[in-house]
Amino acid sequence: xxxxxxxxxxxxxxxxxxxxxxxxxxxxxxxxxxxxxxxxxxxxxxxxxxxxxxxxxxxxxxxxxxxxxxxxxxxxxxxxxxxxxxxxxxxxxx
Amino acid sequence: xxxxxxxxxxxxxxxxxxxxxxxxxxxxxxxxxxxxxxxxxxxxxxxxxxxxxxxxxxxxxxxxxxxxxxxxxxxxxxxxxxxxxxxxxxxxxxxxxxxxxxxxxxxxxxxxxxxxxxxxxxxxxxxxxxxxxxxxxxxxxxxxxxxxxxxxxxxxxxxxxxxxxxxxxxxxxxxxxxxxxxxxxxxxxxxxxxxxxxxxxxxxxxxxxxxxxxxxxxxxxxxxxxxxxxxxxxxxxxxxxxxxxxxxxxxxxxxxxxxxxxxxxxxxxxxxxxxxxxxxxxxxxxxxxxxxxxxxxxxxxxxxxxxxxxxxxxxxxxxxxxxxxxxxxxxxxxxxxxxxxxxxxxxxxxxxxxxxxxxxxxxxxxxxxxxxxxxxxxxxxxxxxxxxxxxxxxxxxxxxxxxxxxxxxxxxxxxxxxxxxxxxxxxxxxxxxxxxxxxxxxxxxxxxxxxxxxxxxxxxxxxxxxxxxxxxxxxxxxxxxxxxxxxxxxxxxxxxxxxxxxxxxxxxxxxxxxxxxxxxxxxxxxxxxxxxxxxxxxxxxxxxxxxxxxxxxxxxxxxxxxxxxxxxxxxxxxxxxxxxxxxxxxxxxxx
Numbered sequence: 001x002x003x004x005x006x007x008x009x010x011x012x013x014x015x016x017x018x019x020x021x022x023x024x025x026x027x028x029x030x031x032x033x034x035x036x037x038x039x040x041x042x043x044x045x046x047x048x049x050x051x052x053x054x055x056x057x058x059x060x061x062x063x064x065x066x067x068x069x070x071x072x073x074x075x076x077x078x079x080x081x082x083x084x085x086x087x088x089x090x091x092x093x094x
Numbered sequence: 095x096x097x098x099x100x101x102x103x104x105x106x107x108x109x110x111x112x113x114x115x116x117x118x119x120x121x122x123x124x125x126x127x128x129x130x131x132x133x134x135x136x137x138x139x140x141x142x143x144x145x146x147x148x149x150x151x152x153x154x155x156x157x158x159x160x161x162x163x164x165x166x167x168x169x170x171x172x173x174x175x176x177x178x179x180x181x182x183x184x185x186x187x188x189x190x191x192x193x194x195x196x197x198x199x200x201x202x203x204x205x206x207x208x209x210x211x212x213x214x215x216x217x218x219x220x221x222x223x224x225x226x227x228x229x230x231x232x233x234x235x236x237x238x239x240x241x242x243x244x245x246x247x248x249x250x251x252x253x254x255x256x257x258x259x260x261x262x263x264x265x266x267x268x269x270x271x272x273x274x275x276x277x278x279x280x281x282x283x284x285x286x287x288x289x290x291x292x293x294x295x296x297x298x299x300x301x302x303x304x305x306x307x308x309x310x311x312x313x314x315x316x317x318x319x320x321x322x323x324x325x326x327x328x329x330x331x332x333x334x335x336x337x338x339x340x341x342x343x344x345x346x347x348x349x350x351x352x353x354x355x356x357x358x359x360x361x362x363x364x365x366x367x368x369x370x371x372x373x374x375x376x377x378x379x380x381x382x383x384x385x386x387x388x389x390x391x392x393x394x395x396x397x398x399x400x401x402x403x404x405x406x407x408x409x410x411x412x413x414x415x416x417x418x419x420x421x422x423x424x425x426x427x428x429x430x431x432x433x434x435x436x437x438x439x440x441x442x443x444x445x446x447x448x449x450x451x452x453x454x455x456x457x458x459x460x461x462x463x464x465x466x467x468x469x470x471x472x473x474x475x476x477x478x479x480x481x482x483x484x485x486x487x488x489x490x491x492x493x494x495x496x497x498x499x500x501x502x503x504x505x506x507x508x509x510x511x512x513x514x515x516x517x518x519x520x521x522x523x524x525x526x527x528x529x530x531x532x533x534x535x536x537x538x539x540x541x542x543x544x545x546x547x548x549x550x551x552x553x554x555x556x557x558x559x560x561x562x563x564x565x566x567x568x569x570x571x572x573x574x575x576x577x578x579x580x581x582x583x584x585x586x587x588x589x590x591x592x593x594x595x596x597x598x599x600x601x602x603x604x605x606x607x608x609x610x611x612x613x614x615x616x617x618x619x620x621x622x623x624x625x626x627x628x629x630x631x632x633x634x635x636x637x638x639x640x641x642x643x644x645x646x647x648x649x650x651x652x653x654x655x656x657x658x659x660x661x662x663x664x665x666x667x668x669x670x671x672x673x674x675x676x677x678x679x680x681x682x683x684x685x
Contacts, residue, residue: 027317030319031315031317034316045191045262048175048189048190049193051186051189052186052189052191052267055185055186055189055269056267059269059271059342060270060273060339061271061273061342064346075659076662077591078590078591078662079590079672079673080674083667083668085667
């Protein structure tokens, strides 16, 4: 009887210690997960910001001005364009 | 009672002194009721404690639970993003970005003078302003700068001043700026749509904030989730039918024309005929939606949709179309417009330039008021009213946009003969430029008037409402081609490589009850390529004031440039012979 009790007591102690450890571990992991999540949110926000910035760098106004002034480009007109019919596409359309 | 107590006391004292009180210290002089009293007190105390415990643990249990929870549980808001507005190719027209706002706890701030100077430089403020903001040493909060750019915060952070913090706020950005300002609209500081698409699609764009309940530890770290997490629902992106490039180009050309002709304002609308999508909707004067200080109503107005005006000569093709449709005339039927005026119930209608006998086609080509009136007076007023209504005049356009107006078309029963006559050439009714552009799809679509859409259409457009037969529409297109050709009213509408057709309009402006002789509106509505139209373009310039004021001189060149660019961007092959100007090394033709 005593032996069983001793055994149970030891098991109880072991189990309690394990519980404490698990609880600690789960909290630690949760914190990490949470940090990763907020990092993801931050990166997402960053991506959106950068996308907006990229777009701001490529507005039609800026493209047009750069093309005209820095690269000395002109607007294409049909007079300086060679039109090639896409045979495959127009064949399919027919 | 008193007697009873005193007797026992006496008896006890006697007994104790007899049995074991050799020491006088042990001789208790305490009256026995006192111990009972103490027992009673203790009993009462424990009763109170039990009662209190019952109160706390059973009766007020919930209150204490809540209070306890408040100490460790926190509700965190999970902000949702407002949806983006994109053009048909996915280019951003409006997007929300998270930007830092810098705040301080003034009483914690420890900065040297040099640091403060550096801070002022980074924020673009004067040193005095910084001192003022941080001056109140008792204060626990002060904004230093709101919604600054990211590099600014990085610079401030690098200064390493204690007591400065950042908070994240959302700011709406409009990369296309003023070119698409009226179309896209804007939001207020709380990201609520105020104008344009931002307002029209407020419900779709707006997300729903989520929340989560968490347990925080002593250091403020989140250690556990409690209960369910309500995920934030981001706002939906809205994909417009507009093409940012066409929009930009139309805006630019319009602005140039308004400035060149010293006009008050202008609008341009481009509609894709095959789908009914609005490819561009530009207005000038415009504003920068990112910076809306000192805005005037004139800048804010989306004239193409909210301003109505008398459409003038641009109505004539409808009358000609109906005369053809009902078999009253053919394009070659002669009409005598001499001597350049006609009198109806005492009022005289004149042509700007008298013409002799004209065919119906020439009436449109030369824009003869008299010829048009002669066509219209053969019709019943009800017929005319139905025709105008069917193409959308006097009807609110079915378009998802705030503030679109219906224009004015009075019921036909109240028309007097002279009014029927003036309405045939566009006076006595009013319409917006947008309505006018849509009405012209009836010619471009072989007799069907198209439903128009601000949103990108993924499915092929539904069939329009048939108003006239395809042959009629084609015949009118032929007239419009003449009107935009040599001998017509708008040869300046011609483009290189694409056949065009369209109608000019020049109308006196009405102020109060009178028409003002020196104030005009000039416009041009047309389509291209004329044989199989892809786009309808409408241009309006308000009060051109630099010598010329005819639609053919002021609005038609804008039309020409917009058509040229738009068709090229839409990869439409030119339908006219173009003399190639390609200078290249002579390579033998191999295809």
